[in-house]
Amino acid sequence: MSERLADKVVLVTGAAGGIGSAVVRRFAAAGARVVATDLDAEGLDRLAAEVLGVRSHAADITDADGVAMLFAAMDDAFGRIDILVNNAGIGGPRTQRLHEVALEDFDRVMAANLRAPLAMTQAALSRMVAQGGGAIVNLASPAGFHAVPRVGAYSISKAAMIMLTKQTAKEYAADGIRCNAVAPGVTRTPILDDLPDAHLSQIVAMIPQGRIAEPCEIAAMVAYLASDDASYVNGSIVMVDGAAGS
Ligand SMILES: NC(=O)c1ccc[n+]([C@@H]2O[C@H](COP(=O)([O-])OP(=O)(O)OC[C@H]3O[C@@H](n4cnc5c(N)ncnc54)[C@H](O)[C@@H]3O)[C@@H](O)[C@H]2O)c1
Numbered sequence: 328m329s330e331r332l333a334d335k336v337v338l339v340t341g342a343a344g345g346i347g348s349a350v351v352r353r354f355a356a357a358g359a360r361v362v363a364t365d366l367d368a369e370g371l372d373r374l375a376a377e378v379l380g381v382r383s384h385a386a387d388i389t390d391a392d393g394v395a396m397l398f399a400a401m402d403d404a405f406g407r408i409d410i411l412v413n414n415a416g417i418g419g420p421r422t423q424r425l426h427e428v429a430l431e432d433f434d435r436v437m438a439a440n441l442r443a444p445l446a447m448t449q450a451a452l453s454r455m456v457a458q459g460g461g462a463i464v465n466l467a468s469p470a471g472f473h474a475v476p477r478v479g480a481y482s483i484s485k486a487a488m489i490m491l492t493k494q495t496a497k498e499y500a501a502d503g504i505r506c507n508a509v510a511p512g513v514t515r516t517p518i519l520d521d522l523p524d525a526h527l528s529q530i531v532a533m534i535p536q537g538r539i540a541e542p543c544e545i546a547a548m549v550a551y552l553a554s555d556d557a558s559y560v561n562g563s564i565v566m567v568d569g570a571a572g573s
Pocket of ligand 1: 344514
């Protein structure tokens with residue numbers, strides 16, 4: 328895969344997490360200028376120490392001030408944004424049936440998994456329209472296509488992320504902006520930390536490739552979709568799931 332990402336200005340959310348840090352490493356290795364952001368300031372510090380040249384800004388992207396601060400930093404440092412990766416997300420309740428989910432928990436999941444990426448997308452789009460192009464890659468999930476019992480808030484948020492992707496792609500294609508999403512199968516990251524082992528074993532048993540994904544395998548698809556190699560890929564939701572959803 329010959330990605331053309333050198334010198335692209337990239338903003339990655341959730342960059343201290345499993346997939347986000349793999350995405351940062353992938354873009355940095357391709358010569359991009361990467362800004363990494365996350366709630367987790369210590370995790371960002373560790374990442375910035377490991378991946379030379381990466382700038383990091385801790386922020387809560389569910390907060391309008393956090394989003395404004397991030398884009399002000401992008402404006403100051405580069406005066407542009409070529410690529411936004413909306414990767415930050417939370418799992419939310421995992422044991423409750425839909426009628427048991429507290430609406431406060433539902434709001435928390437929607438704020439992190441939908442409202443925040445929408446706010447980030449809005450801020451990126453206004454700059455990308457002015458500069459004449461850009462690419463956005465969202466992290467969706469197979470759960471956005473197929474309901475997962477007891478993970479209702481998350482599934483609903485990821486279904487909305489899929490439509491955010493399509494809506495953005497269709498509305499901004501004529502502005503030279505592409506928007507796609509990756510739907511990773513179960514991937515080895517901290518988001519799985521509170522998943523019971525028995526549940527994980529059941530999941531693996533249903534994956535034709537017989538294992539969960541590694542974060543670098545998801546990052547590879549994010550980088551491809553963000554790159555000019557994917558110049559006619561727009562509004563697509565790409566499953567990277569070891570054939571689990573086939
Ligand atoms: N790991 C999987 O199996 C899997 C599968 C499908 C989709 N995904 C999606 O991939 C993305 C990354 O997941 P991951 O597994 O790397 O998770 P992770 O928990 O390792 O990383 C998520 C990161 O997002 C950050 N974050 C959460 N809310 C934030 C906020 N309000 N502001 C700033 N940062 C915030 C967290 O601090 C964390 O570092 C998520 O959107 C997730 O839903 C993951």
